[in-house]
Amino acid sequence: MRKRPDGAGALRRIALWLVVTAGMTLAGVSGSTAMAQDFTARATVLPGDSGIRDRRGRLELSLHLSQGVPYRIFTLEDPRRIVLDFREVDWRGVDPAVLLKSDLATAVRMGQFRPGWSRMVIDLAEPLALEEADLRLTEDSGRARLTARFGPVAAEEFTRLSGYPATPGWGREGLVALPMQVPPKAPDGPMRILLDPGHGGIDPGAERAGVVEADLMLTFARELQEALVRSGAEVYLTREDDSFVSLEGRVAMAHALEADLFLSLHADALASGRALGTTVHTLARSASDEASRLLAERHDRADLLAGIDLSDSDDQVAGVLMDLARTQTQPRSEQLADAIVLALRSEGMPLNTRPRRAAGYSVLKAPDVPSVLIETGFLSSPRDRENLVDPVFRARLANAIRDGIQAWKIADDTLAPLRLK
Ligand SMILES: [Zn+2]
Incomplete structure (x- = not known):
């Protein structure tokens, strides 16, 4: 051609x-x-x-x-x-x-x-x-x-x-696909939140009794977005429709947005067991070390630390810088997860018996953005499924998560002066 x-x-x-x-x-x-x-x-x-x-x-x-x-x-x-x-x-x-x-x-x-x-x-x-x-x-x-x-x-x-072309699918700065127009971030502006409706497109996620996780989470993300916007936050979604976004793409979007926090929303199904109730996940430390190693190996360090150009530094320096970012971010992610669990509990929302969990989720591997994954419920549980398809239940859930984020934000702001820039 x-x-x-x-x-x-x-x-x-x-x-x-x-x-x-x-x-x-x-x-x-x-x-x-x-x-x-x-x-x-x-x-x-x-x-x-x-x-x-x-x-x-x-x-x-x-x-x-x-x-x-x-x-x-x-x-x-x-x-x-x-x-x-x-x-x-x-x-x-x-x-x-x-x-x-x-x-x-x-x-x-x-x-x-x-x-x-x-x-x-x-x-x-x-x-x-x-x-x-x-x-x-x-x-x-x-x-x-x-x-x-x-x-x-x-x-x-x-x-x-000359200039970066605005190419659909190639994104801002050439490479991070942002599905929305984003104004530059003001230093004292509102909290910028990136909500991540899990799955989408070729990856529908869990499916039970005609309920599709990808669709349900998009609906819930929009509702949560509204609740958060009403409380003064600036909220974006990793996807606005039923399209596929890679996990790395979702993480990259958090960087490109300079998001203050990243919240991935899921409702998975388990093949066995009778798991039910909401769980809140953070990245496991052991997995994060492995992630650092793999990421450094793949030379995609430009994605990892917004504002720090690592392209000329060797792997060792990059590793140290990534550890530094993660050391500061990981406790903040854990505090955020704790605050959300606390808010859900005080709202009387159905929590899992072990609501706080940690695992090596790829989507949580943004070293400089506090990141949490919420399993809103399990589609494999008839009770959870019934709850999640109910707009009234979802509204309560959204408000509880918003309360948790707000509580975390207040606590987090008081610690901000102690953090390295
Ligand atoms: Zn999921």
Whole structure:
């Protein structure tokens, strides 16, 4: 496929080319359902035949890939650079010095940027704009070749064309998909809460007697959102409809929002036993150490500490910084969970006999945002199920959770001066 910008309109400004690979529709590329499936696709750069070269006063990029991947191209200023985002490319074995032979570009960097996302950045010696990009698949081998050409433009034109594109499914800052417009966070503004209705899309969660966890939790998240907004909080949802959001995506959203707290909402079913009543979960410490190790290994540290650039620090430094963030956050998550349990108890809500629990939930692995997972009840319990489908019960539950959050907030604020920035 080949698309050529005509120089007019938004397409040129955004400089975006999404590529359709086998088994994926173009609509699917921007739809969150297909996004999740793409995370397994990982192309490698094939040796030889790849390069960034000058040709008749233009910069030409050619990348030979083991398979086609969705990508996009845009430019940024200060310093002037070309950014290519991929989902995703393994850069191992690619030598920047071999790749880049150009007077128009001064340096090239590649790497994983966030889970499921890879990035190449080309520093420019002078203002260039994308003229043409093309990704071709070889039918028999499944391999792909990405070519892109950049031509000289005036400095003002470069400024006009540059910026993070607002691409559906690719999100703000290029990579964190925020389903909503978010104003910048004011230092003394309202508490910013991210509610996370569990599951969604291809992952419906538990299903019992016609009740689907994903739908029920979305309904409850909206009700809880209303209760919290009425009490003055600023509340966002990780999903606004029945769409799939990866666990890492949910965590990343908490960072992007600079959320003050993250609340994941579930109503799972257990195959055996007669578990019933609400349980409130925090991340287990042992699991968090494992999480640190894995996360560091995967070089997605940019996701972990908002505002701290770890891209140049080694794994050890990153590990220490992550531990620091988690050491400060973990007690706050536990205090939040305790406050919610206390509020539920004083409201006379049906609690599990062991209401406070800890486990290695991926969705709670945001080291700098206090995070709690609430199992509102078990769909496998007829009593819990009956409660949860009742709007009156849910309203009581929402109000109790709101009370718990408010109590925690007051206590947490008094401790804030003691925390390291
Ligand atoms: Zn669940």
